[in-house]
Amino acid sequence: xxxxILNESLKxxxxxxxxxxxKLEIIEVLNLEDIKPEDIDADAPLFGEGLGLDSIDAxxxxxxxxxxxxxxxxxxxxxxKIFASxxxxxxxxxxxxxx
Amino acid sequence: xxxxxxxxxxxxxxAIGKNTGETLASLKACRxxxxxxxxxxxxxxxxxxxxxxxxxxxxxAALAGVTDxxxxxxxxxxxxxxxxxxLQNAGIDPKDNRFRTGVISASTVGGMxxxxxxxRHYEKGKPYNNFVLTHDCSYxxxxxxxxxxxxxxxxxxxxxCSSSANxxxxxxxxxxxxxxxRVLAGGSDSLSKFTLNGFNALMIxxxxxxxxxDKSRTGLNLGEGAAFLxxxxxxxxxxxxxxxxxxGYANANDAxxxxxxxxxxxxxxxxxSDALQTASKNIPGFNLRDISYINAHGTGTDNxxxxxxxxxxxxxxxxxxxxxxxxxxxxxTLGAAAAVEAVISILSIRHNTIFPNLNFNEKIEELKFEPVxxxxxxxxxxxxxxxxxxxxxxxxxxxxxxx
Numbered sequence: 001x002x003x004x005i006l007n008e009s010l011k012x013x014x015x016x017x018x019x020x021x022x023k024l025e026i027i028e029v030l031n032l033e034d035i036k037p038e039d040i041d042a043d044a045p046l047f048g049e050g051l052g053l054d055s056i057d058a059x060x061x062x063x064x065x066x067x068x069x070x071x072x073x074x075x076x077x078x079x080x081k082i083f084a085s086x087x088x089x090x091x092x093x094x095x096x097x098x099x
Numbered sequence: 100x101x102x103x104x105x106x107x108x109x110x111x112x113x114a115i116g117k118n119t120g121e122t123l124a125s126l127k128a129c130r131x132x133x134x135x136x137x138x139x140x141x142x143x144x145x146x147x148x149x150x151x152x153x154x155x156x157x158x159x160a161a162l163a164g165v166t167d168x169x170x171x172x173x174x175x176x177x178x179x180x181x182x183x184x185x186l187q188n189a190g191i192d193p194k195d196n197r198f199r200t201g202v203i204s205a206s207t208v209g210g211m212x213x214x215x216x217x218x219r220h221y222e223k224g225k226p227y228n229n230f231v232l233t234h235d236c237s238y239x240x241x242x243x244x245x246x247x248x249x250x251x252x253x254x255x256x257x258x259x260c261s262s263s264a265n266x267x268x269x270x271x272x273x274x275x276x277x278x279x280x281r282v283l284a285g286g287s288d289s290l291s292k293f294t295l296n297g298f299n300a301l302m303i304x305x306x307x308x309x310x311x312x313d314k315s316r317t318g319l320n321l322g323e324g325a326a327f328l329x330x331x332x333x334x335x336x337x338x339x340x341x342x343x344x345x346x347g348y349a350n351a352n353d354a355x356x357x358x359x360x361x362x363x364x365x366x367x368x369x370x371x372s373d374a375l376q377t378a379s380k381n382i383p384g385f386n387l388r389d390i391s392y393i394n395a396h397g398t399g400t401d402n403x404x405x406x407x408x409x410x411x412x413x414x415x416x417x418x419x420x421x422x423x424x425x426x427x428x429x430x431x432t433l434g435a436a437a438a439v440e441a442v443i444s445i446l447s448i449r450h451n452t453i454f455p456n457l458n459f460n461e462k463i464e465e466l467k468f469e470p471v472x473x474x475x476x477x478x479x480x481x482x483x484x485x486x487x488x489x490x491x492x493x494x495x496x497x498x499x500x501x502x
């Protein structure tokens with residue numbers, strides 16, 4: 001494999017692992033007792049239909065990003081886009097995480 | 100729902116009233132209690148205004164129903180008065196021992212007033228050195244508990260200006276987890292040279308009436324007082340009607356500085372977020388929009404009001420509920436402040452009124468909101484959020500809900 005392809009494949013793997021880790025963290029901080037990681041579709045909307053989260057849950061996700069990943073979201077409206085799905089959350093973390 | 104915590108009684112003594120009725124009347128008349136210090140013996144009496152209770156210790160002792168003023172610091176006397184009122188308001192007979200009842204009080208100065216008067220004469224022996232026994236904050240709690248006759252659990256919290264929020268939260272958790280059935284929870288702090296000189300040295304006292312959330316704010320006014328809530332389990336409540344329910348509570352720390360909040364208000368942000376999370380577990384369908392009013396910590400210092408405001412903005416975005424600080428009425432009563440403001444928050448719920456943030460003129464540029472300028476009456480308040488933040492980054496939030 002060329003270095004570039006190798007790099008791409010590493011990134012894909014990192015993203016998949018982060019998605020799985022996030023599912024566990026979301027279940028923990030939001031106390032989603034009856035839900036298992038495999039029940040969460042990485043592309044399904046977290047709010048509204050999907051998991052049916054509300055504004056207080058959004059706040060907890062903002063706290064999660066700050067506590068676990070050192071990423072600070074100033075404007076709660078911004079959160080709505082980032083928390084569209086687990087995948088958008090993972091993408092945002094990979095893009096903004098402090099190395 | 101198991102583990103609910105109801106408020107069945109309130110009691111208060113502060114610069115605007117020596118009981119709940121007087122305090123409510125002052126709030127409704129926009130009559131504040133900040134003025135010249137006349138009871139405390141201090142060199143700063145002409146320079147630093149405060150929310151002082153205009154009663155001597157002898158007069159307070161008479162109200163508290165005790166005669167010994169040597170062994171009862173002002174903090175203990177104030178606490179006895181407020182705690183007895185709360186108990187009476189709840190309709191509880193202290194002799195009724197069917198329920199495990201605790202007393203959790205908060206204080207930052209305890210018996211400092213006695214120490215300040217007597218420490219120079221320590222070597223003269225008794226009674227000059229009796230103050231040593233009364234100095235500790237927990238001594239005042241024990242005097243309050245002994246006066247009322249409760250002994251199932253007696254504990255003292257001292258976490259600076261969030262102290263009595265933490266005593267209320269501690270009491271609530273003891274009930275929630277079934278360890279006690281009833282808790283008299285609150286706090287008491289008297290003015291003292293120690294606090295007046297200390298805050299003066301920190302250069303965060305306003306030489307005029309404080310102006311929370313105003314662009315021109317320059318500091319706080321100290322106050323003194325005590326306030327208590329009677330918290331009860333659903334079982335202890337029985338068929339009685341509660342004043343409200345304590346649905347949310349949290350404590351957090353931003354681990355940033357000994358006296359200042361972090362510039363982004365991370366501690367306040369966490370304590371509010373976590374309290375809202377507790378409330379959302381207790382109240383089906385609870386949403387951010389359900390918070391009808393925020394009784395802010397709003398001390399009037401540059402740092403607090405800015406960082407608290409930033410944290411409120413971060414949580415509520417464009418939909419910030421009405422916010423006011425009631426400290427221009429009472430002064431900052433330190434260890435009693437959260438309990439004093441818990442009582443005011445409950446009065447807001449019970450009397451459908453948001454009391455104004457006195458002395459506000461101009462918005463802080465960095466903030467998205469301005470506080471409530473005029474009294475709002477005839478408003479239904481479902482859930483009220485009350486903040487109390489202390490030195491050491493110790494931040495607490497309580498949420499009271501109408502029943």
